[in-house]
Amino acid sequence: MAGPGYRQVSFDVWQRMAAGWDRERRWLWDASHAVSEWMVEALAPRPGQTILELAAGTGETGFAAAAALGDDGRLISTDFAPNMVEAARAESQRLGLRNVEHRALDAERLDLNDDSVDGVLCRWGYMLMADPGAALRETRRVLRDGGGLALSVWGGPNRNPWASVPGRVLLGYTDAPPPDPAAPGIFAMADPLRVRSLLSAAELEVQRMEELEVRWRFEDFDAYWRYLTQLAGAIAIAIAAMSDHDRRALRERVEKAIEDYRSDLGYELPGVALNTLAA
Numbered sequence: 633m634a635g636p637g638y639r640q641v642s643f644d645v646w647q648r649m650a651a652g653w654d655r656e657r658r659w660l661w662d663a664s665h666a667v668s669e670w671m672v673e674a675l676a677p678r679p680g681q682t683i684l685e686l687a688a689g690t691g692e693t694g695f696a697a698a699a700a701l702g703d704d705g706r707l708i709s710t711d712f713a714p715n716m717v718e719a720a721r722a723e724s725q726r727l728g729l730r731n732v733e734h735r736a737l738d739a740e741r742l743d744l745n746d747d748s749v750d751g752v753l754c755r756w757g758y759m760l761m762a763d764p765g766a767a768l769r770e771t772r773r774v775l776r777d778g779g780g781l782a783l784s785v786w787g788g789p790n791r792n793p794w795a796s797v798p799g800r801v802l803l804g805y806t807d808a809p810p811p812d813p814a815a816p817g818i819f820a821m822a823d824p825l826r827v828r829s830l831l832s833a834a835e836l837e838v839q840r841m842e843e844l845e846v847r848w849r850f851e852d853f854d855a856y857w858r859y860l861t862q863l864a865g866a867i868a869i870a871i872a873a874m875s876d877h878d879r880r881a882l883r884e885r886v887e888k889a890i891e892d893y894r895s896d897l898g899y900e901l902p903g904v905a906l907n908t909l910a911a
């Protein structure tokens with residue numbers, strides 16, 4: 633579990649990332665929709681149900697479930713960062729979705745009644761939380777009996793060079809000690825055994841678990857650098873805090889480090905997400 637300052641830092645990071653995620657939502661969805669479609673298909677939402685999305689970011693995963701809920705059902709799209717909630721709200725209005733409610737909610741302390749939702753979606757959220765065990769217990773508390781949770785986290789660093797390579801270069805450049813693998817972060821729930829044990833401690837049992845490949849494509853290094861500096865959470869904030877000189881030097885090192893992923897079409901960096909259905 634992370635220290636008390638972590639929540640505030642993480643909140644500030646994601647507030648600042650919302651504009652980039654909003655701007656790049658089409659690119660993000662093109663690369664990652666299969667992960668969300670797996671989650672929605674596994675959860676199998678039905679007309680009239682209430683589905684809660686946690687750490688929804690700009691909202692796409694939940695929106696993919698909204699049509700199945702019909703006019704009598706409801707999607708509660710939530711994130712703890714109000715800027716993300718506003719980006720999701722603007723998009724659901726643009727899409728004309730009438731069965732979506734948007735709320736700023738911290739997944740670790742849900743302001744929702746016990747047994748009030750039929751299903752929960754959470755893509756790439758739990759592993760970033762200070763206490764994912766608490767968030768999963770909250771998830772279980774608000775789920776009606778028989779309700780399911782579809783979640784996605786990232787697999788290990790070796791299989792996700794899009795995130796691990798720049799992370800390693802940054803650590804090397806700043807001489808920072810390697811992070812504790814269980815501390816909140818992209819890879820904190822990469823071990824399927826940890827996912828199972830966190831779920832089981834929250835009285836949720838794994839029903840399906842599957843790895844899904846994701847390919848992040850960038851037309852050139854500028855596009856990858858824009859991703860790192862405007863969307864990449866804690867990495868983006870660390871780069872923003874550097875001097876211009878250090879930032880330029882880091883940029884050169886990252887460009888060298890991802891050379892292996894370069895092709896005539898730009899860069900393509902692979903990744904593996906770990907998707908789970910639990911109930």
Ligand SMILES: C[S@@+](CC[C@H](N)C(=O)[O-])C[C@H]1O[C@@H](n2cnc3c(N)ncnc32)[C@H](O)[C@@H]1O
Binds near residue numbers: 686738740
């Ligand atoms: C990597 S983004 C993923 C966004 C979205 N789920 C997606 O897959 O596109 C992580 C999101 O988790 C949210 N988040 C982090 N900690 C949270 C918490 N304790 N409660 C709710 N949301 C949280 C952030 O604000 C951010 O929007």
